[in-house]
Amino acid sequence: MSSLLLFLLPFIIIIPTLTLDFHYHSNREIEQYLLQLNASNPSITYLYSIGQSVRGQQLWVLALGLSPHRHTIGIPEFKYVANMHGNEVLGRVLLLQLIDDLVRGYRNNETWSLQLLKSTRIHILPTMNPDGFDEADTDCQYTQGRYNYNGIDLNRNFPDAFAGPQRPQQFTEENREAEVRAVIGWLRTESFVLSANLHGGALVASYPYDNSNGGSELVAGASVAPDNDVFVHLAKMYSNNHATMSQGKSCLDNTLFQDGITNGYQWYPLIGGMQDYNYVWAQCLELTLEVSCCKFPPEGDLPALWKENRKALLAFIQQVHLGxxxxxxxxxxxxxxxxxxxxxxxxxxxxxxxxxxxxxxxxxxxxxxxxxxxxxxxxxxxxxxxxxxxxxxxxxxxxxxxxxxxxxxxxxxxxxxxxxxxxxxxxxxxxxxxxxxxxxxxxxxxxxxxxxxxxx
Missing domain, CATH: 2.60.40.1120 (Carboxypeptidase-like, regulatory domain)
Structure with missing residues (x-):
């Protein structure tokens, strides 16, 4: 064996391949994958952390674009967030596959990837609740792992616009979980225009408002935002580009969704949700995408589920160029x-x-x-x-x-x-x-x- 090969062998052994297969990667595996991908593609990727979970795990975000390290005048900021509920795990897989798809498309000089990365800065947070994922059960419907390490539902922990006359800066920090504080800080440092939050347990695109105080926004059982027409368009854009979502089929609760979309409040009221916070306080239009009836789908289903969502994920990013x-x-x-x-x-x-x-x-x-x-x-x-x-x-x-x-x-x-x-x-x-x-x-x-x- 040559001296050069002897020198390189330790590195060959300890550095895993960049191949991304279809399985549920651990938080450590996701971290290693993102670190490697970032090191291999410095011209279009930038890896950064927005903070830590309660147990000290980094909340990694990968930014992709032709100027990934910083904002460029005229280039809108877009984000995807997944795994807010630790036991709703398909979003982790979809976002990793999306990252892989965008990078490979760019390397292969494919027009769709070049256009997206040239015109948009895309931020991807594969897991907002890594602690919850560590505790999650693989059952389709049970809630084990849903909450963070402190037992708090992160999608009920954001300052709520309908909770009273307070403004976000008047809410005490100690009432917010570490993961929520990290996202709020993130929204203050980047001027996000459009966003989606990936969940599981249903198959529907939900849009603001999630809450109401019974004022003029409450119309026919829905809590209607000023940009309701845009939200409906965005929700239909995802639903219509998904393989089956637009059919409005129910999962286990027999709820039918016309066109595969719903107003959040009309589905069920939710206090302290992230999509309302994004819209009201960060002027970022966000949807909640329920991407699978099963919260923890079998690994054998993952390739088909990626295929069902890929076109919709890409089409939704492109909508950041509305208006x-x-x-x-x-x-x-x-x-x-x-x-x-x-x-x-x-x-x-x-x-x-x-x-x-x-x-x-x-x-x-x-x-x-x-x-x-x-x-x-x-x-x-x-x-x-x-x-x-x-x-x-x-x-x-x-x-x-x-x-x-x-x-x-x-x-x-x-x-x-x-x-x-x-x-x-x-x-x-x-x-x-x-x-x-x-x-x-x-x-x-x-x-x-x-x-x-x-x-x-």
């Missing part, structure tokens, strides 16, 4: 954080706002919409946009909003430049002063001084 996207610029042509971007007739409980890059993303079906943009120190801007269908071209319509500074009266001169208070407001809201904003501030102060010297 319109763009940036909001202030009176000095600088993108602004926390500008409110509202659509007439869609008054969300928490208004949609621009992110730290001044971007907004608004998922909308084709049509004509009136937009109103507000930002401190600027005139309210209203514009009407004709929005086409974007997913076929892998890009939503792009439109930027340009704001005008409010004019002041009296001795104070007209100042088109942002004031110091505007920058302080951005910092108070958690924003950051970028180089362009510092430049705007310095130039603004210089011009203001010059104007005052002329007046004096």
């Amino acid at each position: 319109v996207k763009g940036r909001v610029f202030d009176g000095f042509a600088v993108p602004v954080h926390n500008a409110v971007v509202e659509v007439k007739g869609r008054m969300n409980m928490s208004p949609f706002r621009t992110n730290q890059h001044g971007e907004y993303y608004r998922l909308l079906l084709p049509g004509t919409y009136s937009f109103t943009v507000t930002y401190p120190g600027h005139e309210v801007l209203t514009e009407t946009l004709n929005v086409p269908y974007g997913p076929d071209k892998y890009s939503a319509m792009t439109h930027d909003f340009l704001l005008r500074r409010l004019r002041t009266t009296g001795r104070t001169p007209v100042n088109p430049i942002l004031s110091i208070s505007d920058y302080a407001l951005d910092l108070e809201r958690g924003g950051a002063i970028t180089r362009s904003r510092w430049t705007g501030l310095v130039v603004g102060l210089s011009l203001t001084a010059a104007l005052w010297s002329l007046i004096d």
Whole structure:
């Protein structure tokens, strides 16, 4: 045996193959697979942890895209989450297979994969509840392993928009489980546009709201969100691309779902759910996808179940390109954080706002919409946009909003430049002063001084 082979042999032995077969991988096996895949594909993958479970297991997320390490202006952020309930395990398998499919498609220069990874940054969390999975029973319907290590249902532990006048920042951290705190923190660091949460025990695409306080949102037994038309479209997109979901067949409880979709509240009310939290507080439209009647399907069924869901998983990602996207610029042509971007007739409980890059993303079906943009120190801007269908071209319509500074009266001169208070407001809201904003501030102060010297 050559000296080179003797040197490489230990590495050949301890490093497993990247081949992904159809079985239930342990949490450790998933971690090793993701670490290897990330190391082998640094140009399109980025592996990071959003936190730890109660027992200290990492909550690994793999980001995929042509710029996987960080956000790119104009590229929407998408996410899939699975195994929130530890005994609902098919989602773990589906998301690992999806990762493998996307990477192989890119390597083989397949158009569908290239288009998705070029136009979208895709985040995949294969298991949100690794502790629960470790305790799960393989029974189709029993609940062993459903909860986290503290015995808490994670899909009942998020701050609820219908629980009272509180806002998320007023909820005490100690009332949230480690896994829930990790997801909430994740939503604060990434501007997700579209998401789905994979469950098991039924075969249906469920959409917000999951809860209600009996107000105007309660219509004919459903709790209707302002973007209900978009949610119905998204749910049907998954259901119609699934092999059988759109047939609406029941599992064991004889519940029939027309078109294979349901309003969450109309199915059964749920307090503290993750999809409502995503929509209300993180302006991310999320569905709950129940992808198998059996919570823990036999391993022999996994190839067929992947085949049933593959097309739907890919089609749903593509829907992140619905509607319109763009940036909001202030009176000095600088993108602004926390500008409110509202659509007439869609008054969300928490208004949609621009992110730290001044971007907004608004998922909308084709049509004509009136937009109103507000930002401190600027005139309210209203514009009407004709929005086409974007997913076929892998890009939503792009439109930027340009704001005008409010004019002041009296001795104070007209100042088109942002004031110091505007920058302080951005910092108070958690924003950051970028180089362009510092430049705007310095130039603004210089011009203001010059104007005052002329007046004096």
